[in-house]
Amino acid sequence: MKNFTKQIFRTLIFVLLISSVFVFNSCEKDDSTNNPTPTNIKIAVFSDPHLYDPALGTSGDAFQVYLAQDRKLIAESDAILQALIAKLLVEKPNLVLVPGDLTKDGEKQSHQKFANYLAQLKAAGIKVLVIPGNHDLNNPHSYLYSGATPAPTPAVTPDEFKTIYKDFGYGSPIEFAPNSLSYLAEPVEGLWILGLDVTKHDNNATSPETAGVIKSTDLEWIKTKVSLAKSKGKTIMAMMHHGATEHFTGQSQFFGDYVIDDFANVSTQLADAGLKIVFTGHFHAQDIVKTTTAGNNTLYDIETGSLVTYPVPYRMLELTPEKKLNIKSYRIEQTSYPLGSYSTFQTYAKGYLEGGLDELIIGILMYKFGLTQEQAIAYGTQVVPLMIPAVVAHYEGDEKPTAEQLATVQQLMKSTDPLIKMFANILGSYWVDLPPADNNIIINLNTGIVE
Numbered sequence: 453m454k455n456f457t458k459q460i461f462r463t464l465i466f467v468l469l470i471s472s473v474f475v476f477n478s479c480e481k482d483d484s485t486n487n488p489t490p491t492n493i494k495i496a497v498f499s500d501p502h503l504y505d506p507a508l509g510t511s512g513d514a515f516q517v518y519l520a521q522d523r524k525l526i527a528e529s530d531a532i533l534q535a536l537i538a539k540l541l542v543e544k545p546n547l548v549l550v551p552g553d554l555t556k557d558g559e560k561q562s563h564q565k566f567a568n569y570l571a572q573l574k575a576a577g578i579k580v581l582v583i584p585g586n587h588d589l590n591n592p593h594s595y596l597y598s599g600a601t602p603a604p605t606p607a608v609t610p611d612e613f614k615t616i617y618k619d620f621g622y623g624s625p626i627e628f629a630p631n632s633l634s635y636l637a638e639p640v641e642g643l644w645i646l647g648l649d650v651t652k653h654d655n656n657a658t659s660p661e662t663a664g665v666i667k668s669t670d671l672e673w674i675k676t677k678v679s680l681a682k683s684k685g686k687t688i689m690a691m692m693h694h695g696a697t698e699h700f701t702g703q704s705q706f707f708g709d710y711v712i713d714d715f716a717n718v719s720t721q722l723a724d725a726g727l728k729i730v731f732t733g734h735f736h737a738q739d740i741v742k743t744t745t746a747g748n749n750t751l752y753d754i755e756t757g758s759l760v761t762y763p764v765p766y767r768m769l770e771l772t773p774e775k776k777l778n779i780k781s782y783r784i785e786q787t788s789y790p791l792g793s794y795s796t797f798q799t800y801a802k803g804y805l806e807g808g809l810d811e812l813i814i815g816i817l818m819y820k821f822g823l824t825q826e827q828a829i830a831y832g833t834q835v836v837p838l839m840i841p842a843v844v845a846h847y848e849g850d851e852k853p854t855a856e857q858l859a860t861v862q863q864l865m866k867s868t869d870p871l872i873k874m875f876a877n878i879l880g881s882y883w884v885d886l887p888p889a890d891n892n893i894i895i896n897l898n899t900g901i902v903e
């Protein structure tokens with residue numbers, strides 16, 4: 453049963469999602485006056501843009517076959533990014549953070565196109581810092597789609613990544629971690645950013661490794677930088693692609709590749725080192741969770757959803773001189789991509805996700821669990837209408853199930869049918885939103901408390 457459940461979860465997440473830590477040191481007042489922050493610092497965060505350069509090909513059977521097994525808005529990724537860049541050029545944040553999965557599958561051409569978009573921000577005086585996600589480096593699935601069969605296109609190596617993003621964290625950071633793509637930068641005076649590479653790209657062989665880890669050498673390096681920031685009176689933030697901790701109960705059991713290895717121990721060490729906030733992505737959901745240690749130190753993991761998955765969100769933050777982090781969340785509402793029969797981009801994106809879930813669950817029941825089409829449709833009739841709102845709600849953040857939805861979960865958990873019981877467990881996990889709130893929140897970095 454356990455393996456059975458894990459198998460369907462992994463398959464679900466693969467198809468659905470193929471898809472900054474304020475290392476706040478509790479500065480004493482005397483320290484912070486050494487490096488005053490006279491005005492609010494505006495920071496934008498967007499994640500998992502998964503840009504695919506349309507020039508690599510978006511027509512032909514191969515692309516359609518690809519899209520059918522991946523529910524990301526890949527064909528739309530370029531139009532979505534253009535819409536966001538236009539917003540940022542108006543908003544003019546001081547800093548933009550992008551915690552990984554910059555491209556569909558690490559195509560060099562997509563990376564170069566992404567860097568060109570970031571160059572527009574740089575030209576407007578906006579600092580940008582990026583890190584790689586699990587799709588971005590040495591990816592054997594780097595394909596172009598121009599006919600009936602996908603064809604390989606060059607994928608970037610770690611060295612090429614550093615070159616392409618030399619203006620966005622990798623050119624002249626304060627310091628690189630030893631033998632790592634992790635770095636420390638100071639994009640705004642008094643604000644240090646730890647850009648952490650937690651991917652396992654060295655393991656990539658026939659497919660990219662989804663899981664992530666903070667290497668032990670990186671972890672020790674991070675601790676020294678957090679300590680140094682405290683002694684210098686710097687505010688320090690970090691970002692990494694994978695979750696620092698579980699975003700719902702059981703995530704590490706069912707979606708272990710979406711949380712860093714040994715997450716409980718590592719997140720505790722980060723919190724006790726003085727880190728307060730880490731910005732993450734990877735799971736394509738809007739979700740904030742916190743880890744509070746025995747020593748009463750708190751680390752907030754601020755996961756931002758994906759630009760290619762409903763609700764296509766991004767975050768705008770303000771760090772006040774009083775060290776309050778005011779987080780607000782927005783959605784891309786309009787792009788140049790044709791909407792077909794939909795009237796708005798948001799309904800289009802939601803419809804794309806919901807339609808994919810329907811087909812996906814039926815397909816999994818047939819091809820992964822050997823049910824006939826008739827049997828799969830019969831199960832699907834029961835579970836699909838329940839799964840769709842739960843998944844959608846988790847991606848939106850601030851999940852609020854109705855009493856009826858919760859009662860249905862409880863009822864299904866009593867089922868003697870292991871397949872139904874498994875879906876009930878999945879549903880129950882999705883519907884419980886761990887604190888704090890996910891979209892709009894103020895975190896006091898002096899106290900570590902949500903206001």
Ligand SMILES: [Fe+2]
Binds near residue numbers: 469470471
């Ligand atoms: Fe992703």
